[in-house]
Amino acid sequence: MSDQRELQNGANDPTRRIAEAAASVAPRLIEIRRDLHAHPELAFEETRTAGIVAAELSRLGIPHRTGLGKTGVLGMIEGGRPGPTLAIRADMDALPIQEETGLPFASGVAGKMHACGHDIHTATLLGVAEVLKGLAPMLAGRVALVFQPAEEVLGGAAAMIADGAAEGIDLALGFHNMPEMPVGTTGYVRGACMAASDRFDLIIRGRSGHAAHPDHAVDPIVAASHFVTQVQTVVSREVRPLRPAVVTIGAFQAGTVHNIIPERVHLKGTVRTLDDETRDTAEAAIRRLVAGLETGMRVTCTLDYVRLVPALANADRVLDPMLAAVTAQLGTRPEEGDPTMGSEDFAEFAARAPAAHLRIGSGTLGRHDHLHNADCQPDEGSIAVGVQALSRAALELLA
Structure with a gap:
């Protein structure tokens, strides 16, 4: 009781x-x-x-x-x-x-x-x-x-x-x-x-050569630098201003010495969004920029884009x-x-x-x-x- x-x-x-x-x-x-x-x-x-x-x-x-x-x-x-x-x-x-x-x-x-x-x-x-x-x-x-x-x-x-x-x-x-x-x-x-979290690895392959003769090479560092700048426009010019989004490049790995243009660059990035529409927009834009990089900079790109968790x-x-x-x-x-x-x-x-x-x-x-x-x-x-x-x-x- x-x-x-x-x-x-x-x-x-x-x-x-x-x-x-x-x-x-x-x-x-x-x-x-x-x-x-x-x-x-x-x-x-x-x-x-x-x-x-x-x-x-x-x-x-x-x-x-x-x-x-x-x-x-x-x-x-x-x-x-x-x-x-x-x-x-x-x-x-x-x-x-x-x-x-x-x-x-x-x-x-x-x-x-x-x-x-x-x-x-x-x-x-x-x-x-x-x-x-x-x-x-x-x-x-x-x-x-x-x-x-x-x-x-x-x-x-x-x-x-x-x-x-x-x-x-x-x-x-x-x-x-x-x-x-x-x-x-x-x-x-x-x-x-x-936020939803996505990550991507981008391998940019050019043609290595002597730094003194860049015309004999295809420089993946220059191409990667263009991409790092361009990818910031995903948030500033493609995502609706009232929809939060972040695109960050966390790693830029390339080269070994002062006077050699390397064969490849490895970029690592993350994408954070709060809604599915923005998530889709960001991924589509990054894929399009990568395709344009190949055409404009004479490089070959391999993009591994992974959706980790939703918002x-x-x-x-x-x-x-x-x-x-x-x-x-x-x-x-x-x-x-x-x-x-x-x-x-x-x-x-x-x-x-x-x-x-x-x-x-x-x-x-x-x-x-x-x-x-x-x-x-x-x-x-x-x-x-x-x-x-x-x-x-x-x-x-x-x-």
Whole structure:
């Protein structure tokens, strides 16, 4: 009878129950985060991380599968009544960066670092798992806990989905820590919040020769330089001005010495867009410019253009209940922000089920951190905030 009364009290005051549960698990989650931070693993190498996740889910009595998408883990919490299946996803991989934080739990692996806070994300979802396991009788449906590898290379979500991680998913929640937002705050974007990401490799072949006799050669460096300049007109002169787009050349590889015109140039670029029309326009324009380069500059081109992930779009039917739930739990409404041209392969889940992505402040007063930086230090207080926000969102979505 006391258990039933406690459940009723929790149902009447989920704010208190979730807040107390999050505070209770926070010290253990910080320990786990620091352990993960000291032992970073790159994309599709997250075997140790996955082992820790699986051990925690076993401790909580949560059934789970391992090895999805090579190193992913999928846990499942069954609610007390029938209903939809809600996926909550956290990424686990680190970056190839040499850490310079000086923290006592800094990376012990040379050239590898959790510089994007995926250690924070993994710990947060483990906390959500523990809280929701305790609230399971109140849930109408199931919660799929998706611990995903290889977000940084935009391949882990697709790999897990190929192994069945999205089967039966009706709704999805994603999240990311944001060092530019103070810890304790949250944020969101309505509609498209992160960009589609495409990449291209362009090989331009000319005819090598002595630099003193350029008329005897076909210079691929000059041709490549023309392309680098021309490709900027894709955004400035072909994309509609009110549609955001980015085209960036990230690598220009050619030649070996001062006085030889090389045989070839290798360009590497990325294209970021927020809608399908702009994405199609950019790709078509780049292909046309490459074809024109061959005609105008007497070179031969090989273009490898790959569409990686679509834009991440928040669905109102998930976003609005999530915002209401986070507001009720934390006492302040998430702040509406602008889209980013960065990309996130949670978009693969959002393309298969209505989804929402929550921004969780992880900034510390007096610091000006940014992600993918050797000195990145997200505030660990963001873990408990994320646990509360996501647990309450799941409770409301599966009411």
